[in-house]
Amino acid sequence: MSSLLDKIINNKIEEADSYNIRENGKTIKRKENEYIKIVNKEDSKGIDIYVKENTLFGIIDIPVIISESRIKDVVYNDFHIGKNANIIIVAGCGIHNIKHKTSEHDGIHRFYLGKNSKVRYVEKHYGEGSGNKVFNPITEAYLEEGSTLNIETVQIKGVDKTTRITKANLKENATLTINEKLYTEEKQYAKTDFIVNLNGENASAHVTSRSVATENSYQEFTSDVIGNNKSFAHISCDAIIKDNAQVKAIPTIYAKDASANLIHEAAIGKIAGQQLTKLMTLGLTLKEAEKMIIEGFLK
Amino acid sequence: MLELKNICFTKDNQEILKNINLKLLDDKFYVITGPNGSGKSTLAKIIMGIEKPTSGTVLFDNIDITNKTITERANMRIGFAFQQPAVFKGITVYDLLKISIKKDITKVEACNILSKVGLCALNYIDREVNSSLSGGELKRIELATILARKPVLSIFDEPEAGIDLWSFNNLIEVFKQLEEDSKGITLIISHQERILDIADKIILLENGMIKEVGDKSILKDIFSCPKGGELCE
Numbered sequence: 177m178s179s180l181l182d183k184i185i186n187n188k189i190e191e192a193d194s195y196n197i198r199e200n201g202k203t204i205k206r207k208e209n210e211y212i213k214i215v216n217k218e219d220s221k222g223i224d225i226y227v228k229e230n231t232l233f234g235i236i237d238i239p240v241i242i243s244e245s246r247i248k249d250v251v252y253n254d255f256h257i258g259k260n261a262n263i264i265i266v267a268g269c270g271i272h273n274i275k276h277k278t279s280e281h282d283g284i285h286r287f288y289l290g291k292n293s294k295v296r297y298v299e300k301h302y303g304e305g306s307g308n309k310v311f312n313p314i315t316e317a318y319l320e321e322g323s324t325l326n327i328e329t330v331q332i333k334g335v336d337k338t339t340r341i342t343k344a345n346l347k348e349n350a351t352l353t354i355n356e357k358l359y360t361e362e363k364q365y366a367k368t369d370f371i372v373n374l375n376g377e378n379a380s381a382h383v384t385s386r387s388v389a390t391e392n393s394y395q396e397f398t399s400d401v402i403g404n405n406k407s408f409a410h411i412s413c414d415a416i417i418k419d420n421a422q423v424k425a426i427p428t429i430y431a432k433d434a435s436a437n438l439i440h441e442a443a444i445g446k447i448a449g450q451q452l453t454k455l456m457t458l459g460l461t462l463k464e465a466e467k468m469i470i471e472g473f474l475k
Numbered sequence: 476m477l478e479l480k481n482i483c484f485t486k487d488n489q490e491i492l493k494n495i496n497l498k499l500l501d502d503k504f505y506v507i508t509g510p511n512g513s514g515k516s517t518l519a520k521i522i523m524g525i526e527k528p529t530s531g532t533v534l535f536d537n538i539d540i541t542n543k544t545i546t547e548r549a550n551m552r553i554g555f556a557f558q559q560p561a562v563f564k565g566i567t568v569y570d571l572l573k574i575s576i577k578k579d580i581t582k583v584e585a586c587n588i589l590s591k592v593g594l595c596a597l598n599y600i601d602r603e604v605n606s607s608l609s610g611g612e613l614k615r616i617e618l619a620t621i622l623a624r625k626p627v628l629s630i631f632d633e634p635e636a637g638i639d640l641w642s643f644n645n646l647i648e649v650f651k652q653l654e655e656d657s658k659g660i661t662l663i664i665s666h667q668e669r670i671l672d673i674a675d676k677i678i679l680l681e682n683g684m685i686k687e688v689g690d691k692s693i694l695k696d697i698f699s700c701p702k703g704g705e706l707c708e
């Protein structure tokens with residue numbers, strides 16, 4: 177299954193400071209070091225990852241692979257990040273399903289970020305084979321004072337159904353950045369939900385979603401941002417729509433404090449004719465021009 | 476050689492171009508001028524295939540290209556610089572120059588093309604061609620994508636618009652160079668006297684019709700107009 181692993185993890189897993197590989201519902205390989213400890217939860221329902229205070233530049237890989245059909249894997253991964261630690265977590269889930277039964281992975285990730293810690297969390301979903309592939313990731317994040325969480329998620333084709341829920345609570349001076357990239361085709365269904373509470377003074381959230389919906393696919397983007405204090409949020413949802421696809425964006429911004437500054441931008445539309453024309457005048461065909469515009473958009 | 480025969484263009488019951496006949500010869504430098512809304516951009520778009528004429532024929536080197544697509548015309552080495560350049564998301568100046576040239580070029584080669592249009596290349600090469608670029612910057616990148624292609628027929632729609640005076644001198648040099656060593660046809664839409672000065676021939680368009688073709692003397696009424704660039708009735 178190493179090829180599936182390569183599809184979801186960009187770095188070489190052996191070079192990570194620590195890792196935990198889960199295949200078909202069980203941990204099959206693990207590495208720890210003196211700063212990063214991985215502890216099993218009961219009934220192999222998941223893991224607790226403890227990162228010591230002041231750990232610098234740690235890299236943790238936690239790939240999940242499902243290669244058997246008719247698997248429903250529910251996993252709880254809890255990250256306890258010590259004060260001032262600075263780490264990168266690379267999570268990814270690959271489903272290889274060639275049977276007609278559904279394979280499903282529901283990852284529940286909880287992040288507890290200590291004071292002034294910094295986490296970059298990269299997640300990639302990848303599905304292959306004609307069987308039904310379902311992902312339902314839930315992310316919960318608790319950001320202590322001055323901490324920073326940077327989430328990057330990518331899901332390009334291959335996943336039949338996803339409902340993604342991301343919830344975050346931010347204390348003072350905490351920063352949350354989310355970059356989401358999504359491409360759906362065929363009859364795929366993707367729903368994304370962001371619920372962000374800006375509780376502390378100067379907490380800020382920056383959410384950017386770029387998506388392409390093609391053929392008969394459906395996408396729904398909901399964001400619910402509450403400013404409980406002097407805080408800042410910028411939510412931007414930008415979708416290219418084609419064929420018979422449908423895209424729905426439901427923005428909610430709720431300021432409960434007069435000094436909260438919350439911005440929401442949502443745009444759904446087909447590829448601009450002017451962009452296509454320009455690339456065709458440079459010799460690309462209509463198809464090539466479309467491909468270049470979409471690839472650039474999701475880059 | 477480019478030949479337009481009886482080109483008419485109607486949109487929303489409005490006659491935008493009325494029976495245009497024009498012959499453009501190789502190695503010559505032409506400027507189309509005329510008041511706003513006279514149909515200059517529309518005519519240029521018809522040559523590039525962006526608009527289809529309601530009737531009439533477009534011949535390029537004796538081949539009827541009236542029904543050819545934009546892509547086919549681009550591959551016959553017709554180039555078009557838009558009056559209002561398109562902006563993208565995630566496509567860089569470098570990406571655009573690479574497809575313009577149709578091969579992988581190094582960043583140094585890309586920089587050389589950009590410096591021709593007066594852009595300090597290293598600052599721009601990796602920038603996205605998006606709306607964060609100023610109007611003048613976009614315009615110059617647009618020019619660079621055409622110059623890079625070395626077209627046999629180059630069309631520039633108001634290339635000087637939005638370009639500051641300092642860079643304008645530089646731009647004139649670019650066009651003078653083009654005029655000197657071009658093996659093909661250059662067609663520029665412009666109102667600028669200094670561009671009109673380089674022209675081998677000036678085509679004056681008014682109300683969707685060619686009013687006159689000739690040297691700068693056909694415009695003497697315009698340049699002596701007390702209202703400035705506007706045409707005096």
Ligand SMILES: Nc1ncnc2c1ncn2[C@@H]1O[C@H](COP(=O)(O)OP(=O)(O)OP(=O)(O)O)[C@@H](O)[C@H]1O
Pocket residue numbers: 486487491509510511512513514515516517518558
């Ligand atoms: N797609 C279109 N639909 C409707 N009307 C159009 C369209 N394109 C051009 N026109 C009209 O045709 C006329 C000529 O437009 P065109 O852009 O060719 O003028 P122009 O000479 O290039 O003007 P300018 O100097 O302002 O660039 C204008 O009245 C314009 O409103």
Ligand SMILES: [Mg+2]
Pocket residue numbers: 515516517558632
């Ligand atoms: Mg025009």
